[in-house]
Amino acid sequence: MTNHPAEGAGRPESGLTDSDFSPTWADDDRPRIPHVAAERQALEAYLEYYRATVDMKCRGLTPEQARTRPIPPSTLSLHGLVRHLAGVERWWFQQNFARRDVPFLFISTDNPDLDFDPPADADFATDLETWRAECAVSREIVAAHDLDDTARPLDWFEDVDLRWLMLRMITEYAQHCGHLDLLRERVDGRTGA
Numbered sequence: 001m002t003n004h005p006a007e008g009a010g011r012p013e014s015g016l017t018d019s020d021f022s023p024t025w026a027d028d029d030r031p032r033i034p035h036v037a038a039e040r041q042a043l044e045a046y047l048e049y050y051r052a053t054v055d056m057k058c059r060g061l062t063p064e065q066a067r068t069r070p071i072p073p074s075t076l077s078l079h080g081l082v083r084h085l086a087g088v089e090r091w092w093f094q095q096n097f098a099r100r101d102v103p104f105l106f107i108s109t110d111n112p113d114l115d116f117d118p119p120a121d122a123d124f125a126t127d128l129e130t131w132r133a134e135c136a137v138s139r140e141i142v143a144a145h146d147l148d149d150t151a152r153p154l155d156w157f158e159d160v161d162l163r164w165l166m167l168r169m170i171t172e173y174a175q176h177c178g179h180l181d182l183l184r185e186r187v188d189g190r191t192g193a
Helices: 039-058 063-067 078-097 124-143 162-188
Strands: none
Touching: 039 078, 039 124, 039 162, 063 078, 063 124, 063 162, 078 124, 078 162, 124 162
């Protein structure tokens, strides 16, 4: 995927070429973000792009690589980030916006860090599928509502609309995709936007 006008072509306006931009992954199959779009289409496109980035950055890893915490003193791992994002999807879309009575994922009162700190028996492939399933439910919730629809998140004092929630999720994913970039590079040297 590229947002450049022509692969390998120079740009007379700026003098930049493709080699002046971050490399991309050869198997980059993320959906393209439209440059001109209606509000809803743009919000959905950005959120889907970041979700696809998580999927792509986790591709081809062994469970041991996914569990590695290669940037001390940080304890982040790709596996922990996937579990965290699954919980974030459920928390914001199901528990807060749709107000569904569903249990928390990967946290408990005894151990609130089970998302970022997967137990020894946590399975990376299973947790990836859980994250994908949570994304699918979130998509259904978004499809069933207008951007102006509101809900009051748990323990909050004011309502939020779906527009706010989608922007909140885009921000969450943007932050963690940056973490995934660094972690993946340290795990196996693979780089690219």
